[in-house]
Amino acid sequence: MRRRVMAAAIGVMAALGAPEKARAYDIDCAIMLCMxxxxxxxxxxxxxxxxxxxxxTPWPSLPPFGVCTFAHVPVELGGPGGEGELDTSLPEYEWLNRTHVIWFTGQSYETRDDGRKWRWSIKSCDRENRICRYIQRVSGADRPWSETFISEGGQVVKFPSRGRGEFYTRGILVEYGDYEGNMGHSEWFSY
Structure with a gap:
C-alpha cells in the first residue's frame, strides 16, 4: 500500500513539475502554416x-502575421536565439508585400421618402495597416451590393452575405500571395 501511495505521489509531482513542450517556431510561422x-x-x-x-479585429488593426523567422527559437533548438530585424524589401519577401487586410462595412436602412437604401464600403490596407484605400464606397444606393468585387490583388472575391431587413454588418478578410505569385484569401470574419 505504501508503495502505491509513494508511486502515485511521485507521478503527481512529475506531472505537475514537467516542463512545457518547447515550441520550435514562432506564432507567425504557425499562422502562415495553419492558414x-x-x-x-x-x-x-x-x-x-x-x-x-x-x-x-481592433481598429487600427495590427498586421495579421509577420515573417516566419524563427527569431525567438533558442540556440539549443537550432534557432538564432535573437530578435533581429528582417529586411522585407528584398525580392524573396515580395509575397509578404502582396498581403492586404480588406475591411467591409455594409448597412441596409429604411428612409421615410425613398424606401429601402443600402450603403457599403470596401477598404484595402497594406499588411501593416499604414496605407489604406477604398476599393468601393457607396452611400444611398437603391439596391444592395453585388455578389463579388475585384480586390487589389486582382482576385474576384465574394462579398459577405447580406442580412434581411434593417441591419449593419462588418467583416474582415486577409488577402495574401505565395512566393510563386499565386493569390489567395481567407474567409470573411465578422466582428
Missing part, C-alpha cells in the same frame, strides 16, 4: 487562428 491548410483542427492552429483574429 495554408485552412486552419485544420489542432491546438496549435486554434491558437494561431485566435492570435490572427485578435490582431486584425
Amino acid at each position: 495554408a491548410g485552412g486552419f485544420p483542427p489542432s491546438a496549435v492552429c486554434a491558437r494561431a487562428y485566435r492570435t490572427m483574429i485578435r490582431r486584425i
